[in-house]
Amino acid sequence: MKDMNSINSNISEIVKLARKFNCFYLSGLHQGTCKPFLVGGHQVGLIRPDVLKYLQRFPEIFCVTGKYVELNPAFRDYQERTSRIAEVLQTLRKEGEICALKGWRDECFEVSTPFYHESLLEMDRSAICLFGIRNYGVSINGYLFHPTKGLCIWLQQRSFTKQTWPGKWDCFVSGGLAVGYGILETAIKEVAEEASVVGDLAKKLVPAGCVSFYFESERGLFPNTEYVYDLELPLEFKPENADGEVETFELLTAEECVQRALTPQFKTTSAPVLLDFLIRRGYINPENEPNYRHVIELLHVPLQTIYKWPQTEMATNGDGEQLQC
Amino acid sequence: MKDMNSINSNISEIVKLARKFNCFYLSGLHQGTCKPFLVGGHQVGLIRPDVLKYLQRFPEIFCVTGKYVELNPAFRDYQERTSRIAEVLQTLRKEGEICALKGWRDECFEVSTPFYHESLLEMDRSAICLFGIRNYGVSINGYLFHPTKGLCIWLQQRSFTKQTWPGKWDCFVSGGLAVGYGILETAIKEVAEEASVVGDLAKKLVPAGCVSFYFESERGLFPNTEYVYDLELPLEFKPENADGEVETFELLTAEECVQRALTPQFKTTSAPVLLDFLIRRGYINPENEPNYRHVIELLHVPLQTIYKWPQTEMATNGDGEQLQC
Secondary structure, eight states, X not given: OTTTTTTGGGHHHHHHHHHHTTHHHXXXXXXXXXXXXXXXXXXXXXXXXXXXXXXXXXXXXXXEOSSOEEEOTTOOSHHHHHHHHHHHHXXXXXXXXXXGGGGOOSOEEEEEOTTTOOEEEEEEGGGGGGTTOOEEEEEEEEEEEETTTEEEEEEEEEOTTOSSSTTOEEOSEEEEOOTTOOHHHHHXXXXXXXXXXXXXXXXXXXXXXXXXXXXXXXXXXXXXXXXXXXXXXXXXXXXXXXXXXXXXXXXXXXXHHHHHHTSTXXXXXXXXXXXXXXXXXXXXXXXXXXXXXXXXXXXXXXXXXXXXXXXXXOOBOSSSOBOOO | OTTTTGGGGGHHHHHHHHHHTTHHHHTGGGSOOSEEEEETTEEEEEEOHHHHHHHTTOTTTEEEOSSOEEEOTTOXXXXXXXXXHHHHHHHHHHHTOOGGGGGOOSOEEEEEOTTTOOEEEEEEGGGGGGTTOOEEEEEEEEEEEETTTEEEEEEEEEOTTOSSSTTOEEOSEEEEOOTTOOHHHHHHHHHHHXXXXXXXXXXXXXXXXXXXXXXXXXXXXXXXXXXXXXEEOOXXXXXXXXXXXXXXXXXXXXXXXXXXXXXXXXXXXXHHHHHHHHHHTTSSOTTTOTTHHHHHHHTBOOGGGTOOOSOSSOOBOSSSOBOOO
């Protein structure tokens, strides 16, 4: 429980950071400027006005009403929905006006229904944020107990050539959940590619929960859920990047990690995984963080129930006042 | 990662359990039969019709309108609010009609404002559920790595003379956060009283986050948050109860714990702490629990934002449709 009180000085900064990676959850979501995006009768996303103006040019693909945007319900199956949206995205990509599409990945993410996870279509990873579609990834905390420094955590600096957050500091390893890959499978693939963790060492990956938050940037909307794995590494282990996506790795103490996460050099959307780890390991705790409960709530915002247009259950207190959901 | 797939058979049961301890969050909350309870202009609770009929007999204490129940705003300070409510509760207690008040504790819980935790009043622990006031406690997972059985967890059976959940199986140690006690302080007090964990062993308590859920029973409403601590115990340690509140302790494997939590013999409102522990330790994971994300969401429901009448921010999509909060 070393360092437990030494992070006292950053307490208000931790709440500010949790609010920053939930800027859309706490603010944009309530401003009413985005329209629900419906596919097959289910809300799967939200569309901002800046994106809507492009989609309105394709009325045979997107039905835009005063209340929502719907993918043409005549497209009945996964393949047809996928290909019709892909055509629009390729057209827009060629025009070169949408920032997010400049980072085209040739890697597809799945879009599924909110509750029973029925697959509806797939879409290039770069376009997910234009539709506010839920985004799933895997993040790995690589850590060790140093004989003199206590809990230490490996962080990576992202390559300066990455399409998103180039050169920023990030968790040890992370990666998006692409179509066709399982969750543990993605974790194993990513630790091998990004940090050369293979064989028996990769078998030590321990699943440890997930974090959910709703971030917004100029690029788009990010209702993100990260599946979290912890990996205790030997003291002598030195991560080596194998896929060119990492600039460098650095081993930091828990306290240095908090400091790093609070700088603008840290990838905002990776901070939840790091904060969750520091909470689960007791470094951020009720004694040194007065808004402990609030921070933990902001690591688990209810994305599962955020998209529910049209509302089937109304949550009222009997006088038409909506209480919550 | 032993036992990781052996709990496959209980997957749907885990979701059912998570829905059970959130029965009010998932259902009652939306039915609109409860009225917001306001103190000093802040919503601090919800009142069911069965409780309202008693409170309406005290119009000088509780102002009941069509939309809400307000503690008389003429009561200006902590002491006055506390004593005026205590008088009502003592009257009702003597009449002996309200089940919850039969378990009078002579131990007060604090009622505070939702965000900045300004103290408003205190109230006997037994009455908190009548007003749907947020309830804070501390829970300790006592565990060890057994040389042959892997991860094992100590559970307690509650005394048959306890006012609530007598004879039920429960976490290793837990206790409510009473007025005047800190969070870690309560954890240390409870492990000593309930299991004779003292000295250096108690220093090994590691804070590990919190769980929040909203349960309802005949007795009342339970918007509960438990601060969670993990405590690794030596193989030779045998917990001994010192306060008469525990019937017995039993050391179970992770798999046996899941099975026990799923029986009606387990205290429903202690299951979240156990599930959270089993998730953080990788025993319930994305590979063996298809509704992993949903279960984790139900361990962290947004109690922080649940009480917000009168609503200051309306969450609409621009056409009066409420999206979420």
